[in-house]
Structures are given as structure tokens and as C-alpha cells.
Amino acid sequence: MNDRALLHILVIDANRIRASIIEEGLKEAGQARVTVIDEAKGLMRRIVELDPDVIVIDLESPNRDALEHMFQVSRAAKRPVAMFVDRTDDASIEAAIDAGVSAYVVDGLKKERIKPILDTAIRRFRAFERLRQELDQARSELSERKRIERAKGILMRTRNLSEESAYALLRSTAMQQNKRIAEIAESLITAARLLGEEEGT
């Protein structure tokens, strides 16, 4: 495939991590040249300069109206950047919106060339979303473990318990109250703070 046949895809995303995940996916697929820009000032001018065949943008970007306006005015004034919302097929449009991604393509670009790009973008957006959820979960688990450690320490100090029995006490209290250990630990830390047993950190 020569360079002229290679499509130029522009990824506009303020989230750099996600942008690079998408970039990597599109490059792996191997049918395209990929440029990534964030949503800084001068976005419209950059688009004109880069002259992409396809634009992939976060569905939640407030700049979509500005993009579409530019495409509309360009069509009326026969300026260079006339692009259209991708309409490859209804199923992929729905999948794209569900995944939170939106794509614009230049006029006349064939469906068969757009479809794999859009599919990749959708997969990568979803992958990023999963990654984000896992990270959030990992973060909250980490802080839960820290809280439990602190609650154990309070019990060990104030009631002269071993680490093991401190944990057992937390666990049995949680079971009795039908709560999670982390929640019991949280209440204990708050109570200890109120009673001046634990310095706020």
C-alpha cells in the first residue's frame, strides 16, 4: 500500500491516555496514519492544516458543535474541510454512541474503509472505559485496606488486642450489622477521632 492510499486519522481527545490507547489500536490495524491532538486553542485551524480523512472524537466533547459548524460552513462556502458524521450503518452508529465515540469522515470515503477504523475506535474506547473502572476499583480497594489497617491499630491500642483478634472483632461486628468490614472500620476511625483517640490525618 503506498502512502497516498493510507488514510489520515485525527484523534481529538483531551484525555491523553485514552488518545494513545486509540492511536495504538489504529496503528496496529495498520491501515492508517494517525495524528493525536488535544482540545487546546486553535483546534479548528489545526484541523484545516492537518486535513484528515477521518476524525475520531470523544462524544462528550463540547467542541462537537464547533466542528460541525465548521463543516457546514465549509460545504456552503466550498472550503476544504467538509466532513460528515459517519453513517456507515445504524448498528455501528449505535455502538459508537454507546461507547462514547463520534466519528467524522470526508465526503466520498468508502464504507469498507471507514468500518474497520470505527470498529477499532469503539473497541479501544470500551477498553479504556474498562481500564478506568478497574483503576477506580483498585484505588477504592487500596484505600479500604488502609482504613482496615488503621481501625485494627486503634483496637490494638485502646483494647490491648492482638492484631488477629482486632481483625476478628471488626469482622464479627460487620457480620452482626450486615455491613462491610471497611464500613465498620470507617465508623470506628470517625468515632476514635471524635473521642480524641486518633489524630486526624
Add this chain to the structure above:
Amino acid sequence: MNRVRAGDPNLVRMGFMPLTDCAPVVAASLLGFAEAEGLRVNLTKEASWATLRDRIAVRHLDAAHMLAPMPIAACLGLTPLADRLIVPLMLGFGGNTITVSRGLWADLKAAGAPTHLEAKGTVRALAEVVAERRRRGVAKLVFAVVHHHSAHTYQLSYWLAAAGIVPNVEIDIVAVPPPLMPAALAAGQIDGFCAGEPWGRVASVAGCGRCVTTNIAIWRASPEKVLGVAQDWAEADPERHFRLIRAVYKAAVWCDDPANREELARLLARPEIFDLPVPILQANLEGRIMIDDGEEIRVGGFLNFSASAATFPWKSNAAWFYSQMVRWGETKMSAEGYARAQATYRPDLHRTALAPLGVSLPTANAKIEGSIDVETAVPSTVGRLFLAPDSFFDGGVFDPEQIDAYLASQPVKAAAQR
């Protein structure tokens, strides 16, 4: 697209953008008006009109707070993911300002612009500034609107063209998301904008903008936002659709009552709606426009939610927007397109839905826009109905039966058509 969905038959999924005139939709959803009609509303704030449109197209949303020309453009196939949308209710008229940078304001003042928001004198001064910049070889001015198919685009273009300024030729028009307008003005990316409040006031308070006129100074009954509904959703259960119309109508009446302004301002100020200070929103609702150094002008009838049949979807409103789409080269005049544009607005559904409330509504579906200079009594379904003035600042009159003559008389047209 799969448009069948299971679940709660009384659920309505509605979207909105953070602009003051989302008030009837937000109030209907959050203050119990929808509930009283047996509806459960899932209300979501959207980041762009494009996303709101896409979500209706794939039926994440059933209805939304929309720009008045948007459903018309969709039905004409002028927008991506074109869809059949109908407008059973207007979310009022007025509410926009044209705000310019402090630098441009200084030039306008030097060119004799009036200080009190008067449309004609201001645009005359603007025409002089534009001509002077051309003589001196200074870059073109850039004005922003919120979306291409917005009342703002057509109001701004109409206003500019009346003074002989050709939009997109002598002044560039770009789109900027409303909450980003003040920052774009401060950064010098744009020289002015036409947007719904509170963004003009936010720019004034920040010291980067000066409000120079309002949309009601340009067209006194200028339609602004609408309740756009997916036609198949409306037809799937007409009674549910009527309940939605009634809920939003009652909310609009509530929003118009001065006694409720403070509560409405507090509701809109919430983080999930505007996330702005209450006084800014309250000033908008009271029609207080900030001019120089904190001085304010109270503009009568600046924002109208329900009074003077403000919720009534006049076919002549849709027709005027169509005339402007033709004027600016977005579509070609055709009998079929004209009929389709007018069919988007549904006064018939408005009347049917509100019949049980005994509301006084016009018996006509269309009026001659720009023909009412003083408050005038018109034939109505029940009781007495007065319409507020609807004149254009340049004295223009739009008879929807005479669209060809109207278009021929418009002084300035799109660059491509000249």
C-alpha cells in the same frame, strides 16, 4: 435502528443544555409537574447539541430542550443522523444577548453605537467598524453562535445583513459551546457572540464583554428553544405525549411567575444544572442586562416562558426559519421542503394536549410575523388572548403565504447566491 424498548411505559428520557431557557424542562422534571401527570423523567445534561441530537437518533432520549431550527433542519435532512422530530411546544421567546469584547465595544462607541441595547444603531456602528477594518486591512471580525442550526445564527445574520454586512464574508461566524464563550472572548479568539443567557452576563461580570443588544430588540417575539420530540415516540403513545406537553406547559407557567423566580434561580444554579451563582441566574430571569461598570438595564419581556402564547408553536415561526435557511444557501426553496419545515411545528397537538386545562390559545396556526406593533387581541379557543408585539427591528414583515416575495426582498443573501 432498534427503536423498541421495554420497561416503564411512563418513562420519558429528556436531555437539555445549560441555558436559562431549559427552565421549563428542568422544572417539569424536578419540581413534580411531570410526576403529577404520572410521568417519570430521566433528565440528562448534554455536552453539545450534536450529542443531544445523536442520543435522540439512537433513542437514548425521547425528547429534549432544543434550538428552535434544529428539528426543522433534521426533518429537511440538513443535519447528520437526520430524524423525524416534532415540536409540540415552544420553550418561550427572547433570552439571548449579543455581547462583544471590550475592544470592539470601544470601536462601536467611537462609531456612534447607542449605549442602551438598541439594535438598529448598534449594527449601523458595526457596519462602519467593519468597513473601517477593511480599509485598514485589519483582520475580519469573528462572531460566535452556539450552533449552526440555532435561532442565534439566523438572528445574528438577519441583524448583520440589515446593515449590509454579509455573514461569513465580512464577519466570520463560528460555533463555540455556550459555557466557553466568555473565555473565548477574553482570549481574543472571538470578537463577539450571540448566545442565550447567562453567558453574556458571565462575560460582563468577568470584565471581558459588553452586551450590545438582545434578540428581542432584533425580533420582539423571537422564538428560541423548543421541546423537540421524536415523532415515533409521540405516536407510539399519544396520551403519554400529551401528558408530557401538559407537564412542560405547567412548568413554563410556573417559571413565568415572578413569585417563583428565586426558587427557579436556585434550582438552575445547582451543580448538576448550571453550577453558577444564584444572583447571575436571577438577574437573567428578571431581564436585568449588565452594561457599563455594573450598571444594569431591565429589559421588559426579555425572557418569556408562557405569557402571550409563548409556548404556542406557530407554523409561521417554522416558516421564517425555513426562509432563512434558503436565504443563507443551506437548502433550495421548494414547495415540498417548505411544507415539511412547517409540518415540524405542531400547533394541533399543542391545542389537543392543553384542551383539558382550559388555556386560552390562538385559533390560527400561523400569523404574519412582524405585523404586531402593540399588544393585540386575537381569536382564541377560550377566553381572551392578547399577543405581545412581534415586530422586527428593521420593520420587516414575513407573510408565510408570500415566502418567494419575502426572499426576493431580503437585501443581503449568502455569498454563493449573489
